[in-house]
Amino acid sequence: MSSYVTAVLPTDQPPLMHQAVDEAVRLLREGEVVALPTETVYGLAANALDAAAVAKIFEAKERPSFDPLIVHLASKDQLDLVADVPPEISATLKKMVERFWPGPLTILLPKKPIVPDLVTAGLPTVAVRVSSNPIFRRVITALGKPLAAPSANRFGSISPTSASAVQAELDGRIHLIVDAGACMFGLESTIIKIEPGSPKMFIDIVRPGPITPEDLKAYGKVRQATRTVVDEATAAPGQLASHYAPKTPLRLLESPDDFIPEEGKRYALMSYRGEEKDGYLNLCDWEEVMMLSPGNGKLPEAAVRFFYVLRALDKLGVDEIIAEPLHEHGMGIAMMDKLRRASRRV
Ligand code: TXA
Ligand code: MG
Numbered sequence: 485m486s487s488y489v490t491a492v493l494p495t496d497q498p499p500l501m502h503q504a505v506d507e508a509v510r511l512l513r514e515g516e517v518v519a520l521p522t523e524t525v526y527g528l529a530a531n532a533l534d535a536a537a538v539a540k541i542f543e544a545k546e547r548p549s550f551d552p553l554i555v556h557l558a559s560k561d562q563l564d565l566v567a568d569v570p571p572e573i574s575a576t577l578k579k580m581v582e583r584f585w586p587g588p589l590t591i592l593l594p595k596k597p598i599v600p601d602l603v604t605a606g607l608p609t610v611a612v613r614v615s616s617n618p619i620f621r622r623v624i625t626a627l628g629k630p631l632a633a634p635s636a637n638r639f640g641s642i643s644p645t646s647a648s649a650v651q652a653e654l655d656g657r658i659h660l661i662v663d664a665g666a667c668m669f670g671l672e673s674t675i676i677k678i679e680p681g682s683p684k685m686f687i688d689i690v691r692p693g694p695i696t697p698e699d700l701k702a703y704g705k706v707r708q709a710t711r712t713v714v715d716e717a718t719a720a721p722g723q724l725a726s727h728y729a730p731k732t733p734l735r736l737l738e739s740p741d742d743f744i745p746e747e748g749k750r751y752a753l754m755s756y757r758g759e760e761k762d763g764y765l766n767l768c769d770w771e772e773v774m775m776l777s778p779g780n781g782k783l784p785e786a787a788v789r790f791f792y793v794l795r796a797l798d799k800l801g802v803d804e805i806i807a808e809p810l811h812e813h814g815m816g817i818a819m820m821d822k823l824r825r826a827s828r829r830v
Contacts (some may be wrong), residue, residue, distance in 0.1 A: 486543075490654070492647055492661045495619055495782050503660045505773075508624045511659055519636040519650045521664035522615040524557075524588045524694065525643040525791070526650045527633030528658065529556070529623075532566070535600035536633050542602070544657040549637040552605035553632040554673070557614050558624045560585050566610055566630055567593035572680040580678070580703050586616035588673040588694040600678065603632050613673055619664045635672060636661075640729055642798070645670050645791045662830050669694040670683065670788035671818050689705075692818040694787065708817075729826050730798035734805040736827045743767050743806060752797045754807040757781035757802060764808050771802050776819075787815040790810070794826070 493504035508518045515537040517530045528544060533554045542549055555566055560581050563569070569577055570593075577591065597609035604610050624631050636644040638652040644650040647663035654661075674693030674748040681687040682756060685704035689697065693780065697706045732752075737743055740763035750771045755764055758775040765773065774793045776786035797805045807823050810816040 487656050488659050490651065490656055490658055490661060492651060492663050495662060495664045501619065505622045505626065507660060508623045509660050512537075512623070512627050512629075512631070516660075517544055517658055519644075519647075519654065519658060520617075520620050520631075520632075520633065520660040521647075521662060521667060522620050522633070523668045524615075524618045525645050525667055525670070526636040526647070526661075527615075527620075527631075528636040528654070529631040529633040531597060531627070532556075532603055532630040532632035533571045533600070534629075535602050538600060538602050538784065541632060541634060544640050544654055545634065545637070547634065549602065550605050551634075551639070552607055552611065552612060553603050553634050554590050554611040554675075555592075555599065555603060556620070556624060556631045556633055557612055558621070558628070558630070559614060562630060563593075566596055566599050567612060568596055569586075569593060570680070573678045574683060575702055576678055576685045579769045580700075582718075583703075584695060584699075585614040586621070586707070587614070588669055589613060590673045590675040590691075592675065592677040592690065609677075611675060617664065617668075618661060623662075627723075642730060642795050643672060643791050644786070649791070649795060664789065666792075668788070669784075669815075670790055670792075671815060671822075674700075674818070676700065678704065692821050694815060694818070696814050696817065698814070730794055730805060732798050732800070732802060732805050734807060734823070736807045736809060736823045737764070738809055740764050740767055749803040752800050752805050754793060754797060754805060756786065756808050756810055762808065764806075767806075772797065772800055782810065783813075783815045783819075786810065787819060790819055790822070 495501040495504050501555045517540045522528050590611050590613040592609045599610050636650045645667040647661050650661045674695040675691040677688045687700045687704040687706045700706050745768035752772040755775050757777050
């Protein structure tokens, strides 16, 4: 593993922003990896068409090469560069791309040979999206090449939604982190596959995220990703059961009755909105209670804070993190999916 001095460049003043963008583009042109903000989570980016650069992503993250990467495009016009769109789905795809790009929707499509096999882990499909983050867009537009970018965390760990979280994960492993503050959504993009169907297309959700089944249903019959253990051979090899795992054991409750504290153990609570009437606050003498949505229980607010709260609770050194269940609709679907994965020890 190479060792670097990792620079964190701010973007909160226009001249600083331009400097940070220029530096990111310079490094990417040299075949280096750079941590960049997106509207979902921070990504660790490299030129997607340069296999040697992409290999550095896997090295920095200690990511196994069977786990494919998302390819980010500068705009939907670059789609034909990397993907072969099957004619049966092209009308639906076009409408969805018009509606959701730039934004947190990733689509699996048959790949073109120009995409290195390392990017797709040898799969015949490539995952593509267009990020709406203005800084990411500046970098990718100036570079003129698609960017492969997984979340900027070490493999299996909690996704970063701030530059300091990236630093905690990858300090010394990369040259640059571009700091653009907190991510707007806080959860990774929704990943879908469009399957031909009649009279409607099928929209298969491979990974739940900010674009919800409700948002997608106008474009086809939505089929939800399985909630049970996803094995490595299925459509989303990276959706491993043990993903998003804090180092501290995490238990997801179904109801307050499920929890009986053990003598001498220290527990922290991940609470939805911190209301006594929900029945979790008084279950024990919590070492710490952190709320996902202190603003009264709103799922988008909870999503923005989700990985931040998980990371903060993980730092406490308690024996166990106890998580309240969330409403399983909207962005609650993605958070529950992540809590289930985080609670599994496999
Ligand atoms: O919001 C996001 O999607 C963020 C930002 C940085 O864009 N990226 C992200 O990438 O979450 P990553 O690598 O952490 O998660 C991508 C997921 C993995 O589970 C991977 O297995 C899956 O997408 N994936 C990528 N290409 C695939 C393919 N061709 N077929 C099936 N799954 C694929
Ligand atoms: Mg990830």
